[in-house]
Amino acid sequence: MSQLTRFIGRYAIWLYSALAFVFLLIPIVYTIVFSFNDSRRSNIVWRGFTLDNWTQLCNAQGVCEAFGNSIFVGLTATLLATILGTMIAIALVRYRFPFRNATTLLLFLPMATPEVVLGAGLAAEFLTAGVEKGALTVILAHTMFCISFVVVTVRARVASLDPALEEAGRDLYASPAQVFARVTLPLLMPGIIAAALLSFALSFDDFIITNFNAGPFVTFPKFVYTAAARGIPAEANVIASAVFFIAIIFVVVSQVSTAARTKRLARLG
Amino acid sequence: MAFGAFGGTATAVAEPAIRKRSKVALILLLPGILYLGLFFLAPLFSLVLTSFQQPAEFGDIGEYETAFKWENYTAVISTYGEHIIRSFVFAATATVFALLFSFPLAYFIGVTLRRFPLVQALALTLVIAPFFISFLLRTLAWKQLLSDESPFVSFLNTMQLLPEGEHVTGTAFSVIFGLTYNFIPFMTLPIYTSLEKLDLRYVEAGGDLYASPASTFFRVTVPLAAPGIISGMLLTFIPAAGDYINASRDFLGSTSTAMIGNVIEANFLVLQNYPTAAALSLVLMAAILIFVSVYVKKSGTDDLI
Numbered sequence: 010m011s012q013l014t015r016f017i018g019r020y021a022i023w024l025y026s027a028l029a030f031v032f033l034l035i036p037i038v039y040t041i042v043f044s045f046n047d048s049r050r051s052n053i054v055w056r057g058f059t060l061d062n063w064t065q066l067c068n069a070q071g072v073c074e075a076f077g078n079s080i081f082v083g084l085t086a087t088l089l090a091t092i093l094g095t096m097i098a099i100a101l102v103r104y105r106f107p108f109r110n111a112t113t114l115l116l117f118l119p120m121a122t123p124e125v126v127l128g129a130g131l132a133a134e135f136l137t138a139g140v141e142k143g144a145l146t147v148i149l150a151h152t153m154f155c156i157s158f159v160v161v162t163v164r165a166r167v168a169s170l171d172p173a174l175e176e177a178g179r180d181l182y183a184s185p186a187q188v189f190a191r192v193t194l195p196l197l198m199p200g201i202i203a204a205a206l207l208s209f210a211l212s213f214d215d216f217i218i219t220n221f222n223a224g225p226f227v228t229f230p231k232f233v234y235t236a237a238a239r240g241i242p243a244e245a246n247v248i249a250s251a252v253f254f255i256a257i258i259f260v261v262v263s264q265v266s267t268a269a270r271t272k273r274l275a276r277l278g
Numbered sequence: 279m280a281f282g283a284f285g286g287t288a289t290a291v292a293e294p295a296i297r298k299r300s301k302v303a304l305i306l307l308l309p310g311i312l313y314l315g316l317f318f319l320a321p322l323f324s325l326v327l328t329s330f331q332q333p334a335e336f337g338d339i340g341e342y343e344t345a346f347k348w349e350n351y352t353a354v355i356s357t358y359g360e361h362i363i364r365s366f367v368f369a370a371t372a373t374v375f376a377l378l379f380s381f382p383l384a385y386f387i388g389v390t391l392r393r394f395p396l397v398q399a400l401a402l403t404l405v406i407a408p409f410f411i412s413f414l415l416r417t418l419a420w421k422q423l424l425s426d427e428s429p430f431v432s433f434l435n436t437m438q439l440l441p442e443g444e445h446v447t448g449t450a451f452s453v454i455f456g457l458t459y460n461f462i463p464f465m466t467l468p469i470y471t472s473l474e475k476l477d478l479r480y481v482e483a484g485g486d487l488y489a490s491p492a493s494t495f496f497r498v499t500v501p502l503a504a505p506g507i508i509s510g511m512l513l514t515f516i517p518a519a520g521d522y523i524n525a526s527r528d529f530l531g532s533t534s535t536a537m538i539g540n541v542i543e544a545n546f547l548v549l550q551n552y553p554t555a556a557a558l559s560l561v562l563m564a565a566i567l568i569f570v571s572v573y574v575k576k577s578g579t580d581d582l583i
Contacts (some may be wrong), residue, residue, distance in 0.1 A: 017407045022382060022386050022390055023386070023390070025382050025383070025386070026383055026386040026387075026390075026401075029379065029382075029383045030401075030404050033368070033404060033405065033407065033408055033462065034404070034407065035410070035419075035423065035457075036411070036417075036419035036420055036423065036459070037407060037408065037411045037416065037417040037419075039419040039422065039423060040411055040412075040415050040416060040419050043419075053422060054427075067412065071291065093309055093310035093313055096306040096307070096309065096310055097306065097307055097310040097311070100302075100303045100306035100307045103303075104300055104302065104303035104306070105303070106303045106304070106307065111305065112311065113582050113583060114574075114582065115311065115314055115318070115319075116314070116582075116583050117313075117574075117582040117583050118318070119314065121512070121516060121566065121567075121570045121582075122516075122563060122566070123516055123517065123519060123520025123521075123539075123562055123563070123566060124517065124520055124521075125520040125521075125522060125538075125539045125542050125543070125559065125562070126322075126325070126520065126559045126560075126562060126563045127318070127513045127548055128323050129325065129542055129555055129556065129559045130318075130321030130324060130325045130559065131317065131321045133321060133324040133325050133327075133328045133552065133556055134317075134320055134321040134324040136324075136328075136329070136552070137324050137328070150316055150317070152313070152317070153313065153314065153317040153318055156310055156313065156314060157583065160310075160583060161583050171361055178411065192453060199574070210409065210410070213411060214409070214413050216413060216414060216523065217520075217521075217522070217523070217539075220543070220547070221543075221546065221547065229412070230412060230413065230414050231417060233412060233414040233418075234336075234414055234523075234528075237414065237418060237528040237529065238528050241415070241418060245412075245415065246415065249411050249412040249415045250411070252410065252411075252412075253407075253410045256410040257410060258346070259405065259407075259482050260403050261400065261403060264396070264399040264400065264403065265396065267399070268395055268399060273396070
């Protein structure tokens, strides 16, 4: 009996975790499966397998346009936020300056503010200033909430950078600009890329802030929200599934290659 | 530290010794800080202004003039007090459920899988996998999976576990369920980050000193994981309290489950009742700031991000 309880005790956490992973994956699998549904109008009941939704993606009205808009907004906001955030991250680690605590607080607060408040605030500002809502206001909003996440991500990378490498550059008579472009920036690149991917993901999936500031401009999540009342076309599932697969492949490949590199380094060391 | 749990690699941060004071710092900081001033601080300020406005005397619906109408706040609290309370109760319940769900999972990934770094990394990917599929679509997926025609609800009906005429969707249960599901990764990741660094010798020491497994757990493991637990709770509670997708009628909620986010959205985007929406947003923000400031005090400003 005690052996049995010990066995259960040892493997309970494996069992629990397996079930937890299944639970986390349920709606994902559902969404992917229903991207293959021969659904015609509303994609609720399973009617049979088809590839049509994947091959004729743009048949559903507005899906492709919304998807394109989301990509455009995501790329623009990511570019802006990554540049602004990386600059701040370097300053935070490398330099002393007055109002340091205030700056940190200003970077922290957007992450700690509910999205609905950020969205309503921006919308109130645009309303007061008489700015027409559209693609521009969405990009401005997305850039704002991405900056802090970029700072957090890149900062860790700057902090782990060995200053001796840059010193070596200077010792070899490189100008400050050359040191930055040929030593600092390449070394920061993994952090910057991670930050850019995170920004893009946050922007691409944002609904709440977008809804307050998009006006007639339709992003992919906004399309889904509007369609939810009358039935989501299966093509929306196709886009979500495709994005999911791309993201997962990205992450897994990067993890496997990191693991392989760590192993190689361990063998060398 | 904790909000950085999403920034990918949470490496040990060694601060370099040299920190210069220079004009370069200003050039690096200024654009980003100005941006946040313009699109984070200024919007909060416009919310404050808007929240005191009153309807323009001869204006249309949606036209307001600057005023100092304190009554907007008392009106908002008396009209929507129920929604405010519901939001916090739902968010707090979802936070507790997410914690109960996440702790064993985070322990499994951070401690049990420690010897298999690649498996550990893949398990973490599974935890954040829900983030890669559209937030709205995964919530709609649950709506279908919990609908009256779903196998789950048919099962409940045949077992007579569900009172006749009752539904699963559109109830407080389904909204809290959705909130819990959607924010679980925000809870699991920071706890994982804490447990991953947990030195197992402390746990062994607890056993050596004749502590029962339960008291070792509550007096050694949990305190050592506290930073992750606290930031996980904040990261779950904040977005859950302001969320209006899960509670929306087209998703997992109904009119009787409307949360503060739904009221803000309706007042701002549908009714064009901007002062009410603004006042409600600031009430929500103030309530959240109370929790956050406790966290800030504990962690100190330099470790915030």
